Amino acid sequence: MEIKQLDHLVLTVENIGTTCRFYETVLGMKVIEFGGGRKALKFGNQKINLHEHGKEFEPKAERPTPGSADLCFLTEIPIHEVITHLKSCQVAVFEGPVERTGAEGPIHSVYLRDPDNNLLEIANLI
Numbered sequence: 001m002e003i004k005q006l007d008h009l010v011l012t013v014e015n016i017g018t019t020c021r022f023y024e025t026v027l028g029m030k031v032i033e034f035g036g037g038r039k040a041l042k043f044g045n046q047k048i049n050l051h052e053h054g055k056e057f058e059p060k061a062e063r064p065t066p067g068s069a070d071l072c073f074l075t076e077i078p079i080h081e082v083i084t085h086l087k088s089c090q091v092a093v094f095e096g097p098v099e100r101t102g103a104e105g106p107i108h109s110v111y112l113r114d115p116d117n118n119l120l121e122i123a124n125l126i
Contacts (some may be wrong), residue, residue, distance in 0.1 A: 014053055019041075072120075072123060095111040
């Protein structure tokens with residue numbers, strides 16, 4: 001077997017509305033509804049399904065916990081413009097810009113936290 005790509009992942013969050021507003025406003029993701037009112041964050045050809053803590057859908061992770069994710073997102077927007085945008089949204093960058101290694105090679109990254117304190121890395125391919 002060979003895996004081709006990631007289709008979706010699930011984030012367990014404290015408040016779906018707060019999460020949707022953050023990812024839509026700050027990261028430009030589209031909030032979509034599917035399957036009986038469930039919410040997801042769509043970007044590119046992937047999505048992040050949202051589960052509210054204590055009200056998760058089955059099947060689910062063994063110990064779904066808000067704030068346990070560490071995610072890296074690629075953008076073509078230059079990192080200095082990403083930093084300016086984050087500041088305008090009153091979102092703190094707590095590390096970066098720094099050089100890291102992504103799945104396809106070197107990346108230039110900044111780090112921030114979402115409302116559940118998940119670690120988010122926003123990066124440009126170098």
